[in-house]
Amino acid sequence: xxxxxxxxxxxxxxxxxxxxxxxxxxxxxxxxxxxxxxxxxxxxxxxxxxxxxxxxxxxxxxxxxxxxxxxxxxxxxxxxxxxxxxxxxxxxxxxxxxxxxxxxxxxxxxxxx
Amino acid sequence: xxxxxxxxxxxxxxxxxxxxxxxxxxxxxxxxxxxxxxxxxxxxxxxxxxxxxxxxxxxxxxxxxxxxxxxxxxxxxxxxxxxxxxxxxxxxxxxxxxxxxxxxxxxx
Numbered sequence: 001x002x003x004x005x006x007x008x009x010x011x012x013x014x015x016x017x018x019x020x021x022x023x024x025x026x027x028x029x030x031x032x033x034x035x036x037x038x039x040x041x042x043x044x045x046x047x048x049x050x051x052x053x054x055x056x057x058x059x060x061x062x063x064x065x066x067x068x069x070x071x072x073x074x075x076x077x078x079x080x081x082x083x084x085x086x087x088x089x090x091x092x093x094x095x096x097x098x099x100x101x102x103x104x105x106x107x108x109x110x111x112x113x
Numbered sequence: 114x115x116x117x118x119x120x121x122x123x124x125x126x127x128x129x130x131x132x133x134x135x136x137x138x139x140x141x142x143x144x145x146x147x148x149x150x151x152x153x154x155x156x157x158x159x160x161x162x163x164x165x166x167x168x169x170x171x172x173x174x175x176x177x178x179x180x181x182x183x184x185x186x187x188x189x190x191x192x193x194x195x196x197x198x199x200x201x202x203x204x205x206x207x208x209x210x211x212x213x214x215x216x217x218x219x220x221x
Contacts, residue, residue: 004156031207042214043157043199048207056207091157099145099203104157 002026004105006092012111013082021077021108023092032075033093033102034067036060043091049075050098082112115140115204119212126190127220134185134215136174136200145203146176146183149211152196160185160198170194190219 005024013019025032034046047057049067066078075094079086089109093102116139126132138144148160161169163176163183174185183200197216201209 033207035209043201043209043211045208045210050207058208098207101147101159101162102209103159104149106156 004092004094004103006090006105006108008108009106010109010111012113015082015084015112017082018078018080019082019110021079021090021092021110023075023077023105024073025075025092025094026103027073029094029096029103031055031095031098031100031102032067032069033095034077035091035093035104036088037091037107038085038088046077046090079110082110084112086110087112115144115202115210117200117202117210117212119198119200119215121215122213123216123218125218125220128192129189132185132187132190132194132217132219134198134200134217136183136185136212138181138183138200138202140181140202140204142204146174147201147203147209148172148174148183148185149199149201150196151199151214157199190217192219192221195219 007022032049037043045058047061048055064080068076089107091107092105095102118137146163149157150160151157172187197214199214200212
């Protein structure tokens with residue numbers, strides 16, 4: 001069964017640095033998402049992406065965040081000027097259609113020191 | 114804005130006992146409700162969604178619009194059911210809004 005994959009599984013960075021989190025969605029899916037989960041808190045929506053543009057974003061997704069689908073398979077989340085409070089588990093998800101089941105990747109644990 | 118409430122952070126039951134994980138939501142329209150499960154060290158997986166009305170691994174959930182609830186139930190808990198359970202709502206937009214999750218611990 002196809003799955004969403006994410007790399008790296010863990011990322012440690014210094015405050016102020018840039019990180020890129022990578023995701024490979026399920027191949028025939030058209031909608032892509034990023035969520036995050038700060039330790040001990042709930043899973044929070046960051047952004048959705050469809051047809052090569054952002055379709056929706058939350059207030060967490062400020063101008064330090066950006067997403068890109070650089071080729072036909074990868075979907076990336078870039079965080080510039082990282083802050084301590086960006087430390088979290090970041091989940092990528094994909095779905096075939098809007099409102100359809102979202103399939104999640106295993107997550108990337110980001111630690112900002 | 115939509116909101117999901119899971120009032121129990123932790124629920125412990127004995128093997129073979131019935132399980133009910135509570136979920137209440139707030140949304141004025143017709144929501145899509147989901148239960149996701151996360152086993153230890155694994156990804157979030159869809160357990161069930163109300164529109165499909167399926168029973169997965171013996172779990173069922175009924176949408177009660179009057180009480181705005183979507184409680185997850187299983188008549189006889191198994192040890193392998195121990196996991197984090199998240200209720201989520203998809204409310205006419207792209208995002209899922211999750212509850213804080215309930216950790217189910219099934220005691221042998």
